[in-house]
Amino acid sequence: MSEKLDMNATGYKTNCLVCxxxxxxxxxxxxSECYYCKKVYESNVKCAKGHFICDNCHNLPASKLxxxxxxxxxxxxxxxxxxxxxxxxxxxxxxxxxHFLVPxxxxxxxxxxxxxxxxxxxxxxxxxxxxxxxxxxxxxxxxDCGAAVGTGIFISLITGATPLSKxxxxxxxxxxAKSLFSIANVGGPRCCKRTAFLSIIxxxxxxxxxxxxxxxxxxxxxxFNSLNKECIRDxxxxxxxxx
Ligand SMILES: [Zn+2]
Ligand SMILES: [Zn+2]
Numbered sequence: 408m409s410e411k412l413d414m415n416a417t418g419y420k421t422n423c424l425v426c427x428x429x430x431x432x433x434x435x436x437x438x439s440e441c442y443y444c445k446k447v448y449e450s451n452v453k454c455a456k457g458h459f460i461c462d463n464c465h466n467l468p469a470s471k472l473x474x475x476x477x478x479x480x481x482x483x484x485x486x487x488x489x490x491x492x493x494x495x496x497x498x499x500x501x502x503x504x505x506h507f508l509v510p511x512x513x514x515x516x517x518x519x520x521x522x523x524x525x526x527x528x529x530x531x532x533x534x535x536x537x538x539x540x541x542x543x544x545x546x547x548x549x550x551d552c553g554a555a556v557g558t559g560i561f562i563s564l565i566t567g568a569t570p571l572s573k574x575x576x577x578x579x580x581x582x583x584a585k586s587l588f589s590i591a592n593v594g595g596p597r598c599c600k601r602t603a604f605l606s607i608i609x610x611x612x613x614x615x616x617x618x619x620x621x622x623x624x625x626x627x628x629x630x631f632n633s634l635n636k637e638c639i640r641d642x643x644x645x646x647x648x649x650x
Contacts, residue, residue: 426456428454474535478528480519510534510537513610514534530565538557541553555583557606561610585613590602
């Protein structure tokens with residue numbers, strides 16, 4: 408984990424959107440780099456740990472925030488990128504923005520590992536268009552959780568799969584199948600955090616089995632159980648009793 412957390416997820420509603428720390432207001436403004444878009448602004452507010460978020464990023468809708476942050480991030484850890492985005496109030500406890508968040512954090516980490524900035528941007532933009540077609544509530548109404556489909560989009564994009572491909576087609580569908588199996592095994596009710604984490608971890612295993620990408624972090628603890636009235640708590644692999 409790159410950021411150490413010391414407060415409950417609800418603290419992000421009023422404090423630093425990145426780490427939950429108190430905001431510190433100074434009398435003089437300083438040049439500060441925005442945590443999300445990496446642009447430099449004059450500002451006199453930062454969190455106690457030094458995070459600054461520009462007004463533009465503060466007001467972005469979830470899809471734009473996810474796209475901007477995943478394109479600019481240099482992280483090779485998709486679970487950490489997912490957590491940082493999930494802490495932002497624009498990313499709701501549950502919602503179809505997770506269908507885009509899953510492929511976006513995976514594409515970001517994958518192309519950071521490959522050191523290919525151009526492809527990273529291009530593929531994240533394409534994943535956003537594809538993820539828009541996965542409606543909210545798909546998990547329960549169609550038997551096909553959008554986070555799992557997100558991992559299929561990810562593999563389709565990195566392999567360049569089309570409906571006519573052979574091996575790439577197999578890999579893309581296999582990826583979604585593995586994510587869905589893992590999601591189904593835990594059971595309902597839906598939780599977009601749990602299914603996103605499960606799908607990302609399945610994708611990490613899939614990258615190791617099929618693309619020789621080893622040693623990606625698979626550890627994550629949920630920070631959002633207090634916001635989820637249907638949380639299954641001890642039955643969830645990511646539940647953190649201390650919260
Ligand atoms: Zn902070
Ligand atoms: Zn910004």
